[in-house]
Amino acid sequence: MPVKLLIIEDSPSMLHMYQGFLQKEPFDIATASTGKAGLRILRDQRPELLLLDLKLPDMDGQQILELITEEGLGTTTLVMTAHGSINIAVDAMRLGAHDFLVKPFAQERLLQTLHNAQELRRLKTKVAVYQQLDRPSYDEMIGSSLAMQAVYRIIDAAAPTDATVFITGETGTGKELVAQAVHRASPRKDGNITVLNCAAIPKDLIESELFGHVKGAFTGATADRDGAAQMAHNGTLFLDEIGEMDIGLQAKLLRFLQSGTFQRVGSSRLENSNARIICATNRDAWADVQAGRFREDLYYRLNVIPIPLPALRERGADVVEIAQHCLRQFSQRDGKSFQDFDQHVHSLLMNYSWPGNIRQLQNVIRNIVVLHDAPLVSMTMMPPLEQVTAQPDQMAPMSVGAGVLPPSNRSASWTSPSIIQPSPMPLQTAAAQDLTEGDLRPMWIIEQEMIDRALELTGGNVNRAASLLEISPSSVYRKRTGK
Secondary structure (H helix, E strand, C coil): CCEEEEEECCCHHHHHHHHHHCCCCCEEEEEECCHHHHHHHHHHHCCCEEEEECECCCCEHHHHHHHHHHCCCCCEEEEEEEHHHHHHHHHHHHCCCCEEEEECCCHHHHHHHHHHHHHHHCHHHHHHHHCCCCCCEECCEECCCHHHHHHHHHHHHHCCCCCCEEEECCCCCCHHHHHHHHHHCCCCCCCCEEEEECCCCCCCCHHHHHHCECCCCCCCCCCCECCHHHHCCCCEEEEECHHHCCHHHHHHHHHHHHHCEEECECCCCEEECCCEEEEEECCCHHHHHHCCCCCHHHHHHHCCEEEECCCHHHCCCHHHHHHHHHHHHHHHHHCCCCCEECHHHHHHHHHCCCCCHHHHHHHHHHHHHHHCCCCEECHHHCCCCCCCCCCHHHCCCCCHHHCCCCHHHCCCCCCCCCCCCCCCCCHHHHHHCCCCHHHCCCHHHHHHHHHHHHHHHCCCCHHHHHHHHCCCHHHHHHHCCCC
């Protein structure tokens, strides 16, 4: 069934050209030369896609975007703007536009953008279908938690398209595994997935690594060399740690994303690459935009399908599933007899905050397998850990050298030694007497007091306070006094 597409453009010649571009495509096209006429069609016909010129004779295109949102028309909008008005296009995306095209644009660019938007409209439908599935793993990822089920569903929806994927998450959460899963589930799976770590390459070499160079372009360039963009042609280009990319190179990356063309270092010849882009960062990309370290227009271009990866501490029993998998894998590789963890180690794995996420967990299991051998992993085999949050009655008494705090230093809820808990009654006294309503205090008050105290003791360092309280920094921002 043809997809309904509305084009609002006041220039007859441009409108005729766009219709010519799309004449062989499966679109049911309606046109309007004014904003008011376009709104009537939007309300009456509810087209799936809208190609909108921001400069109209009777009203501003941004007003149409606002009305689409206010009236819940559900149209996916692509805005068109002149080269000097990219900032206006970025503002339009804040108002709900899906993407923007800079005039003049080629037929191929228009078709690619429309097809991406069309595919993305199917995402909600696909998600609804996959909500019924409960998968214990996906590709090389392990975990059946609700947080990971959401990740799997987004991958399912995103993989068949060419839309740009933006993976975010703390270090060690498995961002590269997600990128590989998207690639292997895509029509490009027979092509290469080329990985470029933007944080591992010196600033003066990263452009050459990305776009390649010609012989003599700089000292040491003794021959022509393909860059990652060319090697990923008809495949996938994974830009890891994209937040570390120099802002000057970001402009060239944006041009490559918009046109599919690039120039090698030292060359004036334009080359093409049909690469699908996947990016990842462990930074707060929007904070970098606000601080001027990351281009806002590039952020919107990359952040088409965001995949936020949960930290390991937010994944519940996944930590044990991953640990068991690693234990079996390492034991088989090294000829050891480990089969599982005893109940005390189970408790420790579940209650530790894992600041290094999956990478830290893998290292812990590797340490155990190399240094010990037994059917079950016991507490005496555990390497030193910090920030333990195990219940006192769930763990056998241990020495500090075994990797956990001695029983006298454990608490039901771990905090930094410098943080003083609110003063509830001693455990023995509370258990021995009846509580009255006057003894009880709302949990939100106790939570607020702890957040305020943590901020006070860390000198207002939100990230440190969040780490000590084992909650997200956004929760601290949201719940601190006066916010």
